[in-house]
Amino acid sequence: MKKMIAGLGFALAAAAMTTGANAADTYPDRPISVMVSYGAGGATDFQARIVTMVAGNEDLLGQPIVIINKPGAGGRVGWNWLATKADNDGYTVGAYNVPHFIAQSIKGGVQYSTDSFEPIANWGSDPAVVVVGKDSEFDSMEDLVAYAKKNPGKTTMSGAGLFVGHHIAALQIEKACDCKMAYIPTKGGGAAAMKAVIAGDTLAGINNLSDAYRAREAGNVKILGVADLERNEEFLADVPTLKEAGLDVDNSSVNFRGLMVPKGTDPAVIEMLAAKVPEMFANGRVAKRMKAGGSPMKIMTRDEVLKMWSERQTYLEELLEGL
């Protein structure tokens, strides 16, 4: 018994010494939480669970990652929490969705901006696509634009909400075709927006490439265009970009997903994560699961993400001005 107590004492002393020395050296020595600001079952949650599943491997982080969902108000609740409440000790990481959180911070009413967070790495990019029901009279973007020009304000288009990628894409399309459409935000994310298109509640819709690909596989929709710089060769090689269809729309609405930490996190911790996390995303098992689920991957390093964030910030400020 005495031996045990003595042993325990030593262990405690050792533990105290390591924390005293430098927390960054031993980081991470316990599981890391990743906050997802959307509900369980959503695309971001689903992908976050896959890309973090190998975190426990010894050559990666060596500690498992657990997902915590803080859904509400299009992600505002979770990001507010991460910016103001979360510990910046490196054990609380958040998942970001660009352009969502940047557009929301420009619109105001939230407690975060790009300055509140430090990006770690990007795992996926899900471009917005334009979908119509399988029996729709529209077979191409040209058809849809011609209809919108003839019937200003009557082309209803569903999307996941206001100031998310889908909304940005709708705004860009309106600007590019110089015509008026009616963007209808839905509560309940991309799934509800897709339902609106399939059921014919709206004439068209903007949705995620991954969800639209599945809906097309199921024979429910036609996909008219991709709001990206290039076609998606992996999933939708036959669908033209909006540029090809004559609309000057770039990739600003692409939904980038990745990990970030709150401002004030130890730079050594950020550096360690920025080195290891892209490796974790690149893991073969992760890639296999992501492909099976129809989720396009795009791994970007911390520096690339910093650049992408600042480009989006400038562009969105301009686009959302006066809205």
Added chain:
Amino acid sequence: MEFLSYFGGVFEPVAMLLLLGGTVGGLILGATPGLSPTMAVALLIPFTFHLSPTHGLILLGAAYTSTVAGGAVSAILLRIPGAPANIATALDGHEMAKQGEGARALHLSFLASGIGGVIGVLLLIFLTPVLAQWALAFGPSHLFWMAILGVTLIGSLDSKSFVKGLLSGCIGLWLSTIGYDDMQGAPRFIFADALTGGINIIAALIGLFAIPQVMEMFAKGRNAAAIQAVTVTKHKLSASAKEIGQSGRALTVGTVVGSIIGLIPGVGGQIAGLVAYDQTRKLSPHKAKFGTGHPEGVIAAESANNAMVGPSLVPLLTLSIPGSPTAAVLLGGLLIHGIFPGGDLFERHPEVIWTFINSMLLGQILMVAFGIWIAASAAKIARAPMPIMAAAVLILAVFGSYSVQQSMGDVYVMLVLGIGMYALEKFGFSAAPLVLGLILGPIAEANFIQGSMIATATDGSLAYFFGGPLNIALVSLVVGSILYSFLSNRQVNTALKTVEAAE
């Protein structure tokens, strides 16, 4: 009859073990306050990474089925509804438990769940293509009227007073507006950080139902003479089975209402139990007995919330649209194995999908067996001395509301709502209409906003909200429901006056 040929897959040793494990685990998770079926299924998803698609889905299907029924255990014994689906079960079930009839209430609840559940899954097996079209028929205007129809039930859910029922409902509707609004992102009534995400429905449920009861128990516990010893009556299973056999009306209403509501994407099973409960009461010759421990209430509520399980998967499996939060999590479980739901799912992966559906069918039966087995011992909980019981319920309430999203804010919300409800109950208000308001508020609001945006862009609001047979049918139901509540309320009032005059 194709599904019969895949029954073999369910009886493989590994599949059977997973089915058993999922059912027992689901019952326990479901009975734990704060763990809704959605959470339980989400927790199990990582386990399915290592299983084959078929095995993974068996585990998820069994867990989904039994968590919905397991929620009845805490609703009946502790008056903590495990999920919104079990609210109506708590109304009469807990009264029965207080009278020592806990075992009977649990028997009835599991048998009714089983019957409703099996019928629901059979609907899924035989009518999927027809039902899929039906699910799509509900657009924003119809969902708005559905929610309004739910709101009109509010007044009649409170058995004591029509006006107080409506008032409680309005408080619920107001509470549902707290937080960032989901469509525009406008912050509303956020006075504390804990409220930014709005009021979490699970935390609210626990607070509104469990806390007033805990306070009541503490208040009585101070006075030794007031402690009533509850004698737990043993209940024979055969007697329960016979009783179920004689409750055709409650079972039918519950199963029909549950299946229809389960099918509509976006409304989900949250209100199936409450609507079935209310309809059964309106059709019953023993209206006054509801709320005082009437078995029909339990039967209607539980058959409805399990009948909803099968049909709620129709939009997911045929159209790849998850109709409820739990279906969304199940979609993740399918995708992780590279299975895309959709019209031709039954041709591409018949072995996976039929085994999954069969396992839900078998899961319903296993769930009844295990549920009844635990009923006898679980019912003894009612015999615990009141102060101990109160403390235990309080601990479970705090644990349950914290565990929903690891947030202490939810615990405070739960406590504040609970204490408020205690005061309101003293004035004759009740929790059920308040919760209904809280659930329906966001559905009505979002669909109204969406509907009016579509209406403005197309034919105008009048044509959009009142045009078409489905809109007209729903509006007539709303008007009928209001008239009914109004007239029956007047009848009660006249009856009361006659009694007073006679005295």
